[in-house]
Amino acid sequence: MRAASRGEPVAVTGLGLITPAGVGVEAGWRTLCDGVSTASEDPVLQGTPVPFSCRVPDIDAAEAVGRKLTWRTDSFIHFAVAAAREAVADAGLDPRDACRWEADRVGVVMGVGATSQENHPREYAKLLRGQHTTLSPTIVPRSVPNMAAGEIAADLDARGANLCTSTACASGATAIGVARQLIASGACDTVIAGGSESARNSVFTALPFWRMGVLSGRAHDPAGASRPFDADRDGFVLGEGAGVMVLERLGAARARRARIHAVLAGFGATADAFHPVAPHPEGDGARRALLAALADAGLEAGDIGHVNAHATATRRNDLVEGRVLREVFPHFPPVTATKSVIGHALGAAGAIEAVCSVLALARGCVPPTANLDRQDPEIDLDIVQKTPCERRLEAVASCSFGFGGQNAALVFRTP
Structure with a gap:
């Protein structure tokens, strides 16, 4: 080796x-x-x-x-x-x-x-x-x-x-x-x-x-x-x-003079150790995964210009995730929910959303969330709606949460 x-x-x-x-x-x-x-x-x-x-x-x-x-x-x-x-x-x-x-x-x-x-x-x-x-x-x-x-x-x-x-x-x-x-x-x-x-x-x-x-x-x-x-x-x-x-x-x-879309700067993985299918009510594992990915990347929360949310459209999960994202990223980076357009691909979802996060970073464009007609008043986030949000991005985060309380977060930055 x-x-x-x-x-x-x-x-x-x-x-x-x-x-x-x-x-x-x-x-x-x-x-x-x-x-x-x-x-x-x-x-x-x-x-x-x-x-x-x-x-x-x-x-x-x-x-x-x-x-x-x-x-x-x-x-x-x-x-x-x-x-x-x-x-x-x-x-x-x-x-x-x-x-x-x-x-x-x-x-x-x-x-x-x-x-x-x-x-x-x-x-x-x-x-x-x-x-x-x-x-x-x-x-x-x-x-x-x-x-x-x-x-x-x-x-x-x-x-x-x-x-x-x-x-x-x-x-x-x-x-x-x-x-x-x-x-x-x-x-x-x-x-x-x-x-x-x-x-x-x-x-x-x-x-x-x-x-x-x-x-x-x-x-x-x-x-x-x-x-x-x-x-x-x-x-x-x-x-x-x-x-x-x-x-x-x-x-x-x-x-080799390859085109570089992004740098995979950080990865965080945690377990809720709470319930087979329900998220931790305070989002403990999700929060720790995001913070671990940021620490691994050597970045502060404020460096993140966009978050691709897990956002399954279930009542409890969206509410818990919304609170975690609001706490971890208090500067209101634009958030999108890819599953609103393509549904939930389960085991593939996190990878698909990671690719979409890299595209958003490289192209300076955050796709909108479909069907967001009336944002839940308990979810205090800047969610991109109706049209894409164009802005220069230096770093983005993508988060994924699964049954068994398994959480993963990725951070990408510009080369």
Whole structure:
């Protein structure tokens, strides 16, 4: 193992994005800046109490990642591989170029919140009919969480550390933080990191969330259902997608004259140690994660010019998060809630929002929050509404909180 460069900053040199807002970074960013929800009726969920979701539009998986991979894997893997390819190309890297791509030193860390159950109903039906010998042998490798990282590695010839983080809705953010630590430790020179999930693709996922009372019941108005921080919010809308970034040492990125989107300056991870699904009532873990990320970045709260909030649009979570953000960032930086447009992609959400945070930083533009018609008077934040907020940004924060009381916060700054 090479000697670690612990003090050297970690650069973000590549971005990939597959979301209901669009396929690819540019398409997704345009839709996010329009500030209009992508939620609509979902044929997979028809006949259920929540027959709508936010779906990735018009993606031909066979064309995007190949017919063989499409056949033997589930959607969350298709999204992961497609976003990883985009991120690597955006970084100006090519796995076929041995001079710039030392495969043994390229790692992959992907966050996935849960086992994909996309094809499970079909297989369960075989069991109920007693057709045990007809079960698909691909049902495990096509659906277990670690295969997002494994398939990216095989597709891009990344032979270094290969990990999957599963911290519920913080999984993608956790993956990016762990990737930074791999580089800082000297274990890897380059890491492909992010998250991927397709929660809306199975009633086995959707209905338990509905039974828990955390999904919006606005079947009559899908486009108006996801309402983070709004006084009339009633739960989140299921989404899907992937967000991926390429991380490498800042010095190495500059040496090869790469375009540097941002520096991943800080990471904080904590546990509430309070409740399986409810947040700590005072937001203790969320607060400590944000403060840890700031300390890791060597920044003060006042240095943060924008916050991408977790903002699920559930009653309790938004209220707790709003109070934490008001306390940690008393200078009222503009806040946005990406889930208002693309829904909640669960394990992928933190990675998608991290990519969006980097884009906001690099482009000096904060996308608006959709459906914020009447801000909850108990949430005292400067939430961007209606139109994008353009301003010069030096540092931004992205926060993610998940079931099990697992919290992750990321801080990005300009190079």
